Amino acid sequence: MTATPAAPPPALRPYLTARHETLWQEADAFAAEEVAPRAARMEATPRRVERKVAELMAARGWFAVTVPTEFGGSGTGHVAKTVLIHRIARVSAAAAAILQATLIPVGGLFLFASYEQKKHWLPQVADGSLLLSIAVTEPAAGGHIGGIETTATYDGKNWVITGSKIHIGNSHLAGAHLVIARTAAAGVTSSQALTAFLVESDRKGLTVADHRPGLGLHGFSAGRLDLDRVRVPEDNIVGEVGQGLHVAQGSSILYGRPNLTAVSLGIHEAAVTTTTTYLTTRLRYGGPLADLPVLRDRIGEMEARLRAARILAYQAVHLLDEGLPCDDADLINAKYLGHQWAAQSVRDAMELHGAQALDADYPLQRLWRDIQHTYPPAGTGEVQRIRLADAALGEAHIQWSQRLAAETAWARPDPTAA
Ligand SMILES: Cc1cc2nc3c(=O)[nH]c(=O)nc-3n(C[C@H](O)[C@H](O)[C@H](O)COP(=O)(O)OP(=O)(O)OC[C@H]3O[C@@H](n4cnc5c(N)ncnc54)[C@H](O)[C@@H]3O)c2cc1C
Structure with a gap:
């Protein structure tokens, strides 16, 4: 497998600006210099979560690719995101998976968070100090969002979340998880019954199970979160109550x-x-x-x-x-x-x-x-x-x-x- 940098093929020219092409070159250079030398070790030590590559990508500001400049990001957008993930995946899909897994909840925040929440959370993602995960999948419901069993109830002061999430990308690197939980009684339609909460990884009651390597993507963590009466304030709701779907x-x-x-x-x-x-x-x-x-x-x-x-x-x-x-x-x-x-x-x-x-x-x-x-x-x-x-x-x-x-x-x- 080659990590040799390559120019974008002509068929992609309609989609790439000069800025995208620069990013393409930077991603290729990064993949050759920083990722390729680590790829063999990532394979040889599948029980290890690769943190260094995440830090290096964060230092380059790549988790900020879809964060608007107003919130400290580079605001380069969707094509730029695809360039980074594509070019890094050519050399290590696990390294690219680390990047993409955080960029999904960044999208959720960008689309649904309040201005104050964006001002609080997005600059931390942009400066690389905070990685995120999105936690939807559950042991019983699997990918069926309507079957989510994790609950969140309001105790008059905080929301109290209990349940388990599995296969959560960046489970072991994320400093906060965007957790989808059920906030309505049985019978309420899924389009109104679920709510998204940002849950910081150091919240009492949240445990991340030991990393277990999968068949591939060695170095990437896609693990289990257990939430046992985890309390989060109202401010941690992303979007409206009932908008989780x-x-x-x-x-x-x-x-x-x-x-x-x-x-x-x-x-x-x-x-x-x-x-x-x-x-x-x-x-x-x-x-x-x-x-x-x-x-x-x-x-x-x-x-x-x-x-x-x-x-x-x-x-x-x-x-x-x-x-x-x-x-x-x-x-x-x-x-x-x-x-x-x-x-x-x-x-x-x-x-x-x-x-x-x-x-x-x-x-x-x-x-x-x-x-x-x-x-x-x-x-x-x-x-x-x-x-x-x-x-x-x-x-x-x-x-x-x-x-x-x-x-x-x-x-x-x-x-x-x-
Ligand atoms: C590398 C990786 C990263 C992941 N990252 C995340 C993450 O960051 N956050 C997160 O929440 N989850 C994540 N997931 C989990 C992923 O979203 C689920 O694996 C996926 O939604 C399917 O759920 P499941 O594996 O439980 O399969 P199931 O939902 O149990 O499905 C089993 C089989 O039944 C089929 N099936 C299920 N429902 C239907 C239906 N209605 N009609 C027809 N066929 C159906 C499925 O296609 C599949 O073939 C990740 C998984 C992987 C492998």
């Missing part, structure tokens, strides 16, 4: 799906590069394996998927940046096909490497393990296909990208920016 869905569709799309894209690119390098250097019958027509055909398939995945990943976030009402289904589709295509290409890459693919020290098996991790979060394939079928059949859903188009527009304030 909106906070979770708005964050997931507008931020989570593009973020996971970018992680899949990075893995996809790494798989193609690893394969072409391998097949052009492994000799057989007086030439490289890459000369064999059957293998060229499969390389062609991989390249076709990669080129299409790139466009999907950048086109929808470009529309968001422009404040144009892109269809939520486009963000959903980019995440869905971005994963499917990458997973298929990684599988092809494994087969085209023969037994070499299985060597524990060879990066390809890491790509195969890592790509399994972009299927469940921010909507599994089944969930995405349900929404895509609804779109095809003309069945209405809240269109977050339209409803929040004004807030999500980043390029519009300065359309002349190079």
